[in-house]
Amino acid sequence: IGRGPAGVVSCRHLVEAGHEPVVFESGSELGGIWAPEPTNKVVYSGLVTNLPTVCMQSFDFDFASGLPSYVRASDLGRYVVDYAEHFRLRHLVRFGASVTHVDALRSEERDQEGADGEATWRVRWKHHPESAGKGLRTPEHSEDVFDAVVVASGHYDTPYEPEVPGQAAWLAAAEAPGQRTVMHAQRYDRPEQFAGRVVLVVGGRSSAGDIARELR
Incomplete structure (x- = not known):
């Protein structure tokens, strides 16, 4: 479930072990949060990796030559796509398929499903034809x-946004609608959207440091 770096690498090694994996992906391209825009809605435009390429690449597939050690998000997304193409994995991906439930089957359910051997999991998913491909019509x-x-599937889909004491009153005290805003780093993209505004960045990890530096 998921076609980011972990999903793509897992798929490759399952194939090499003789299995026939199916990859479910809700979007329309490989790469996970690093996927090229407009598929990717998480990574901000100016992001540069905080690990060098030699620490991120596969032991048997290098990043494209000529790139710096610390690459932009788009370069990492291209690497994941190239990796999947190199090991011929794209045909195993069901794009536009968002998994909604994974249930363990009881023994009697396995018989009813006609499942072979040790098949013990029922996976339900919802199709998004617009992500699966132009003209594709599926149930x-x-x-x-x-x-x-x-x-x-990663852990960036649902951001943690705590309610800070006094936050609601501060927002309500704005002189005009939209004058004061609170947003998670997940929704940040470019510094231009905050031009002429006073910004407080809460947090001190990688995203906070990047965003504060861009906003200077």
């Missing part, structure tokens, strides 16, 4: 059974 909901499930 809105589907399900299938699998022997095993690899969860590689």
Whole structure:
């Protein structure tokens, strides 16, 4: 479940071990949060990796030559796409398929499903034809059974946004609608959107440092 770096690498090694994996991806391109725009809605435009390419690349597939050690998000996204193309994995991906439920099957359910061997998982997903490909028409909901499930969906879809004491009153005290805003770093893209405004960055990890530097 997921076609970012972890999902793509898992798929490659499952194939090499003789399995026939299916990859579910809700978007329209490989790469996870690093996927090229407009698929990617998470990574801000100015992001540069905080690890060098030699630490991120596969032992048997290098980044394209000529890139700096610390690359832009788009370069990392291109690497994931190139990796999948190199190992011929794209045909295994069901684009536009968002997994909604994964359920363990009881023994009697396995018999009813006609599942072979140790198939013990029912996966339900919702189709998004606009992400699956131009002109593609598929049922809105589907399900299938699998022997095993690899969860590689990442942990950036749902941001943590705590309610800070006094925040609601501060927003309500604005002189005009939209004059005061609170937003998670996930929705940040470019510094121009804050031109002429006073900004407080809460946090001290990688995203906070990057965004504060861009806003100077």
